[in-house]
Amino acid sequence: MPTPSRLRAAAVTATALLLSSMVAGCGDDAQNEDLTAQKLSWKDCPAPSQAEGGGSAPSPLPDGDQWQCATMKAPLDWDDPKGDTIDIALIRARASGDESRRIGSLVFNFGGPGGSGVSTLPAFGEEYAALRTRYDLVSFDPRGVGRSAGVRCENDQQLDAYFQQDGTPDDAVERTALLDSTKDFNSACEKHAKKMLPNVRTTDAARDMDLMRQVLGDDRLYYFGISYGTELGGVYAHLFPRNVGRAVFDAVVDPTQTSEQGSLGQAKGFQLALDNFAEDCTSKTEDCPVGDTAQDVKDRIAGLLESLDGKPIPGIFPRELTQSAATNGIAQALYSKDFWEYLTEGLEQAYAGDGKILMLLSDLMNGRNENGEYSNITAANISINCADDKPRYSTAYVQRRLPAFRAASSLFGDFLAWGMVSCTDWPVPGADDHPDVSAPGSAPILVVGNTGDPATPYEGARKMVDALGRGVGVELTYKGQGHGAYGSKNKCVQTAVNGYLLDGKVPAAGTVCS
Template sequence: MPYAARTRTAALLTSAVLAAGALTACGGEDGDVREQSLEWEDCPAPSDAQGGGASPTPLPRGGVWQCSTMRAPLDWADPDGASVGIELIRVRSSGPKNDRIGSLIFNFGGPGGSGVTTLPAFGKEYDTLRSRYDLVSFDPRGVGRSEPVECESASRMDALFQEDGTPDDAEERRVYEEGLRGFNEACQHNSGKILPHVRTTDAARDMNLLRELLGDDKLYYFGISYGTELGGVYAHLFPRTVGRAVFDAVVDPTQDPEQGSLGQAQGFQRALDNFAEDCAAKPQEECPIGTDAEDVKKRIAQLLDQLDERSLPGIFPRRLTETAATGGIAQALYSQDFWPYLTQALDEAYDGDGRTLMVLSDAMNGRSESGEYSSLVAANTAINCSDDRPRYSAADVQRALPRFREASPVFGDYMAWSLLSCTDWAVEGAADRPDVSAPGAPPILVIGNTGDPATPYEGARRMARALGPGVGVEITYRGEGHGAYDSGDQCVQNAVNGYLLQGKVPRSGTVCG
């Protein structure tokens, strides 16, 4: 299975490491969806498809979370036909009514991440923006409570993630390809009705409907990771209705899937190199996993080689395989705050205990402590395969492997073989690359993090250029982790807050950190 590497799973990861509902169905004829009114109520506890857990707790200064369901056309080409329910969440503005600008809509990435669970988890980090906005997010179609894509059972998902994601011979390739094929067939069998309608263009049109129903003439938007691609597609489709928008942890819109996967291999390797350098600079008792940076990386490579031959005990009855360990390492690189967990996990694995690396791997894959899986992996696959036209063969992977291995000795093989994820997908992909050109749109802040593993820094400049002259305003953050605003860097936050709250456009080329 491929990494769901464009989503923010920090809240899930933090709770998992420290601990070491009804679904909306497609309806019938619903008439004009623009005539509906949203009814806001107390939020229920998240469903398994949303990741589980407790109902969201209020923010400071009276920030009570409310939820609603918006009806959108299942097929935007047939707006008067069947509908799909889009689950929403909001917290009202904390400032005076006459200072309120409107609603600030968030998408936190994936594709496949639940905005209904993620926004409350990170609500305090964005609370400054609540002084002039209602903060709003949603589960995109196919995700969480919004007609989630359903594929395999939890037990079958466990089995799939135990399989070798870096096949070395013909028999391992056969097993790997059969696993992918079976997963894709299960998605078609269980969710065939929604699969043709989960493209990013569908989500962008849903977001435009949401803007209208919230009563805003313009879309005020904060997109993170894949949310930047969604924002770019929206700006292309509706440039005249873009208000103030921020793209953070930017997806490169100029790359096809192979180029994107190669870029991620390079990005994760760069982050691993930075982790190794940081660890090696610490006293030995704080970095017991290597004598210097090269030794840290050498021991990681040796661990993965050993796991390819023989797995370690993980979270009983599952075992830590090479694939699970690789995913766990990647997950920990999403934030510098998680680097100590990675050090701990590796130290334990060298002593024969794979549990913490498996906790990290579970967070990557959307597996809860109860053993249930969120819709993350299924929706991630469905949306990517519906968006991306290219379909790759095992021969294509074999041809690409040398370049992937050069880009990353640790992640290259896995990222290369993940190109087969869409090969047998039931729905044809829409395009080689998303169109984000947005002539006539106002300035959009585009923030790239030099140490970002999942959306490498180079993509921010390419997004800014692809949006068009006078639209993309590029900001560089010299830091680590996936994203910049939630790093706490005052320079980044001042630039974003100044634009969203006051309309002050920072100088393109601003460097922070």
């Protein structure tokens, strides 16, 4: 069964801490005096662990500099800061410019939740070259992720079966199978990661970031959050508003939504992205190979998924392409316009009875490599979401809500609605309905929304600006496609973001880039 919470790609809720940031900040600093004084030992980076996705050690940067890795100690439980500790894995690229112009460390979180920053940042090293002129580029595996006390649940063989499960049950037998699969997964998480599960909330990760800021030697946190990273950044700003330096939120999570509202918003967002894909394919001068009109493209996809529900086709041997795997693969391809050509090719092949490309896309979403090994992104994603999200949804409730989800998206509605049962039998209670990101007194935060974003719909940017509070959030709109804006290489967006992070120039609120 694919993990619809993973599809939400951060449109989830986090806990709100009902303490003033000043009290929390001072209390944590005083109690963790030894941890704030720790010295990091930076060394050449090893190859990523399996939990981080595997692969080779990061290649040198374009100027020949090596990526460096280190480990920071943090409390296992921030309510018991002098108790047990865990290791937080870090990576950095030293600033390339004149040391006299260096501002500090720019900390990245690329989202998920559950994504490894240690394995992700090197893939984007060149993309952030301009920012590296004045910052050390730093990222990390958040707690519960990768090498930072990564949560482990099921093994690779069990995960293969889990992701083949029918995620859109049609009758009582299929609903029981879905719930049983969910219970088995959640029980495995409790068995293998019992100590970590209560300690992977977004507030915990935010406190880790403030400790990181101090250990890195910065008076303020300079931050670039993408997708779920915008939620983490908002929670940090709420807890430590006076410690916020220059910060950018890109692909913005709506902090006012419950997990259900986030899933419903994503159903609409992915449907919009599918509409745009279909229009793009059929509007080109050459014939669109997967449909004659935009509606024909969508009708043929719907027909494919319906047929796969009863009769899967060969995928990557020995696995078959099921309805759920195909839906997952299509969603993965809609994250970026750069993937649309692979979606077209994958659909062509699937119509001819070959599911390899759609299965490869699904594997990419689920963190499965070509050797059949999974990263821990699914385990971490579900663990963080369920620790953050207070609601627990029954199958009866989901059934009542199906019409609303289907109205939002005939293709993705059922898939995202049934994903709400992921936390139903979770062993740890969720913290709250949605995060508190109010940050009075914070420095300005540049909030970048993309009108065509499927995973974090555009409306979330305005909601984040309003929730941060007057004088804090500064909204910038990018009229584009895909998840996020800075990575689109749009010059207007990059000029605005670089101008703020490098020179402190806050763009005019309401700036629009296209």
